[in-house]
Amino acid sequence: MMEMEKAEKCHVVMYPSPGRGHLMSLVELALSLLRHHPCLAVTVLISSPPHLLPSITPYISSVSSATPSIAFRHLPPSLSSAPTAFSDDPAMYFEFARLNNPNLHQALSELLSASEPSQKPRALVIDFFYSSAAEVAAALDLPTYYFLPAGTNALAAFLYLPTLHKLSTTSFKDLDGNVDIPGLPPIPAKHMPSRMLDRSSRIYGHFLETSTRLAESAGLISNTFEALEPRAVKAISEGLCVPDGRTPPVYCIGPLVAADDHISKHDCLSWLDLQPSRSVLFMSFGSMGVFSSKQLREIAHALEKSGVRFLWVVRNPPPHDEIWRNLAIKPEDDPGVDEILLHGFTERTKDRGLVLKSWAPQVAVLSHDSVGGFLSHCGWNSVMEAVFAGVPMIVWPLYAEQKLNRAYLAWDLKLVLSVAESEGGFVTRDELAGRVTELMSSEKGREVMERAADMRNEARQALSEGGSSRVAMAKLVDSFIKGNE
Numbered sequence: 001m002m003e004m005e006k007a008e009k010c011h012v013v014m015y016p017s018p019g020r021g022h023l024m025s026l027v028e029l030a031l032s033l034l035r036h037h038p039c040l041a042v043t044v045l046i047s048s049p050p051h052l053l054p055s056i057t058p059y060i061s062s063v064s065s066a067t068p069s070i071a072f073r074h075l076p077p078s079l080s081s082a083p084t085a086f087s088d089d090p091a092m093y094f095e096f097a098r099l100n101n102p103n104l105h106q107a108l109s110e111l112l113s114a115s116e117p118s119q120k121p122r123a124l125v126i127d128f129f130y131s132s133a134a135e136v137a138a139a140l141d142l143p144t145y146y147f148l149p150a151g152t153n154a155l156a157a158f159l160y161l162p163t164l165h166k167l168s169t170t171s172f173k174d175l176d177g178n179v180d181i182p183g184l185p186p187i188p189a190k191h192m193p194s195r196m197l198d199r200s201s202r203i204y205g206h207f208l209e210t211s212t213r214l215a216e217s218a219g220l221i222s223n224t225f226e227a228l229e230p231r232a233v234k235a236i237s238e239g240l241c242v243p244d245g246r247t248p249p250v251y252c253i254g255p256l257v258a259a260d261d262h263i264s265k266h267d268c269l270s271w272l273d274l275q276p277s278r279s280v281l282f283m284s285f286g287s288m289g290v291f292s293s294k295q296l297r298e299i300a301h302a303l304e305k306s307g308v309r310f311l312w313v314v315r316n317p318p319p320h321d322e323i324w325r326n327l328a329i330k331p332e333d334d335p336g337v338d339e340i341l342l343h344g345f346t347e348r349t350k351d352r353g354l355v356l357k358s359w360a361p362q363v364a365v366l367s368h369d370s371v372g373g374f375l376s377h378c379g380w381n382s383v384m385e386a387v388f389a390g391v392p393m394i395v396w397p398l399y400a401e402q403k404l405n406r407a408y409l410a411w412d413l414k415l416v417l418s419v420a421e422s423e424g425g426f427v428t429r430d431e432l433a434g435r436v437t438e439l440m441s442s443e444k445g446r447e448v449m450e451r452a453a454d455m456r457n458e459a460r461q462a463l464s465e466g467g468s469s470r471v472a473m474a475k476l477v478d479s480f481i482k483g484n485e
Contacts, residue, residue, distance in 0.1 A: 009118035010481045011041045013111065014147075015104065017093045017129040018048040020056050021287060025149040025381070026127060027063055027070065028256045029221065034069050036470065037477045043121070045107055046074045047100050075103040090195055093129035094206040105136045112140060122483040123218065128158075131210035134217065143218035143483060145476075150380045151224040152232035152252065153408045154193070154401040156183045159241035161196065161211040171204075173197040183235025184404075185412040191403035215242045219479060223254040223384060225462035225469050228455065229408070251476040253469050255384035255459050257363055266361050268311060269368065271354050275309055278372030281436060282365050282391075284313040285377040289398055291315075293323035293340060295426060300342045302432035308440050309352045311371075313360050314340065366391050372449075373439045378402040378416075383409065390456030392448045394419060394435050396427065415451050417444075 014030060016022040023044070030042040048056060060072050078099045114120050124137045125145045137144040148155055160181045172179065175189035195203045214220060226233050229252075239247045272280060283299075285291075291299070296317065303310055317323050317340065319331050329335060337355045338346055346355055362382070365371060366389040376382045378395035379402060386393050393416040397403040410418040419427045419435050439445040462469040 008039065008481060009041060010039055010477065011043065011111075011119055011121045012123050012125060012480055013043045013045060013108065013121045013142075014125045015045045015047070015130055015133055016127050017097065018052055020059065022127055022129070023048075023056055024059065024258060025223075025256075026125065026147060027059075028258050029125070029147055029223075029253070030070055031063075031067065032253065032256055033473055033477060034067065036473055038069070040069065040477065040480075041119075042070045043111065044070060044072050045104065046072055047078075047096075047103070050077060073107060075100060075107055078103060089203075090129070091202040091206055094131065094203075094210070097130040098132040101132060101136050104133055105139070108136065108140055108142065112142070123480045125221070128210060131206075131213050134213050143479075145219045145221055146214055146217050147221040147223075149223045149256075150401055151383075151405065151408075152222050152229045152236060152250065153184055154380070154404055155214075155220060155222055155250070156232045156236055156241045157181050157187075157193065157401070157404060158207070158211045159214055159236065159247070161208060163241075163243060165199070165208055171197060171199045182240035183232040185407055187404055187407050191407060193401040193404060194399050215245050215247060217248050219249045219251055219476065221251045221253060221476065223256045223380065224252050225254050225459055226252050227458040227462060227468070228387065232408075249475070249479070251472045253472050253476065255388045255463070255469075257385050257388045259363065266364070268354060268356060268360055269364060272311065272365065272368045272370040275370040277369050279440075280309045280311055280370045281373045281375060281440060282311050282360075282362075282371050283375040284360060284362060284382070285315075285396070285398060286379045286382065289315065289377045290318050293317045293321050296340060297342050298427065298429045299432060300345045301429035302436065303353065304342075304345070304349065305429060305433040306436040306440075307352075308436055310349075310354070311360065311365065312353065312355050313358065314355055315358055316340065363389075373436075373445075375436070378405045378409070380405060387415075387452070387455050388459050390453045392416070392439060392445065392452040394439050396421075398425075415448070415455060417448060 014026045016026040027044060034040055034042070063070055064072060108121065108124070111121050121142060123143045123145055124133065125147050126133045127147055134144045164179065172189045172192045177189060178186035179189050179192060180186060190197070196207050198204055233250065233252060235241055236247060236250050241247065296314065314337060316331050316334070323340065324331060327335060327339060337357065363385055366374060366385050371391055373394065374386045374391045375394045375396065376386065377398045383405065395406050395410060395416050396419045397406050406418055409416045417435055417439055420431055421427055439448065461467050464470065
């Protein structure tokens with residue numbers, strides 16, 4: 001499909017769930033679409049409760065000043081916006097969305113009453129946790145699209161969940177053996193997305209309801225590209241994941257990779273400048289990737305044993321960890337790295353390693369010539385960033401759909417290596433040191449590196465003119481413009 005340089009103006013509303021990560025994912029989608037389809041105008045509705053606004057306000061300001069085609073509109077606080085009523089419990093995201101539906105209805109009604117037809121929204125794009133917003137959009141005759149920052153393997157699992165729910169009365173956590181999902185390799189039942197493991201939980205009920213709504217939407221937008229997940233894309237497109245109903249169009253528009261252009265050069269990039277090409281293992285586990293002090297020290301032992309160069313992003317152990325009793329301080333006191341890790345670790349490894357607290361500019365790090373490997377939690381945004389940079393990975397799934405991602409990427413596609421966890425998820429120093437050495441200095445690691453380089457080329461091709469992702473973007477924008485015609 002030809003990209004429409006002079007297409008009529010089209011207004012799209014995007015509605016992310018609270019938190020910086022959810023907001024950035026949808027804004028990155030908007031930026032990517034606008035880059036090739038300037039006919040779009042996007043309004044992003046902000047529903048974050050007041051106590052979360054400080055974490056997103058600077059980002060909103062920077063996007064607003066750089067991209068006038070994206071407008072931000074804050075919804076009034078709901079009755080549940082107080083910190084005591086809102087938590088990081090994923091079930092609360094779904095429930096918070098429902099409580100915000102009256103505010104959403106008012107905002108969309110006002111936008112739809114615009115005097116100029118081109119200013120009236122043609123579509124509402126929501127994220128997975130804000131599924132109840134589809135009820136409001138339906139009442140206003142506004143097509144709803146879901147954006148999933150996950151890949152199509154996870155999307156296939158979500159779409160097929162209602163079918164699996166009918167086939168068994170047993171929770172995945174209590175099942176032995178594998179789960180068969182169209183387009184996916186066999187998935188150990190206990191490796192299904194963590195929030196879907198217990199069918200008696202509140203969160204499972206929300207996932208089941210949302211999985212049904214996915215199939216009723218106007219379209220599904222996935223941060224992936226067809227060459228990475230061809231079987232899952234084919235299975236979804238052929239209707240195999242919704243055997244009892246319709247399957248909406250799937251738009252694979254990735255990889256979406258946020259640029260770090262607005263960030264001044266971080267000290268870690270200057271350190272990387274001094275390291276040999278492809279010699280550094282980057283280690284980062286996402287914003288929710290928290291380890292016990294015991295596991296952190298085991299990782300430190302593994303790094304000392306392996307002898308590799310490393311850049312490691314470390315987060316404090318969880319509040320209930322024994323370290324806080326032993327140190328007689330609170331997590332908010334923010335202890336130094338040496339207090340959390342092995343005594344003298346940073347001194348012993350100072351010539352080949354750098355430890356950072358909490359954060360690093362991941363896209364810039366992965367793009368640096370000195371980085372030769374990435375130890376990650378297998379979160380999909382991190383996978384996409386590594387694939388786009390051509391950096392080979394070791395994956396260590398921790399939560400959400402990350403074990404499902406691993407089943408495909410490591411065991412089926414063989415694009416990444418994986419650690420082997422013991423009971424309870426603990427990874428020993430010998431296991432981790434072995435995988436690190438394997439990736440950075442073995443024949444098997446070289447093969448993974450070659451596959452990563454090939455997939456990088458596929459990703460770049462998908463985003464080039466005429467590539468699969470660019471074509472999908474054009475079809476998506478065309479669908480927005482047509483609306484309910």
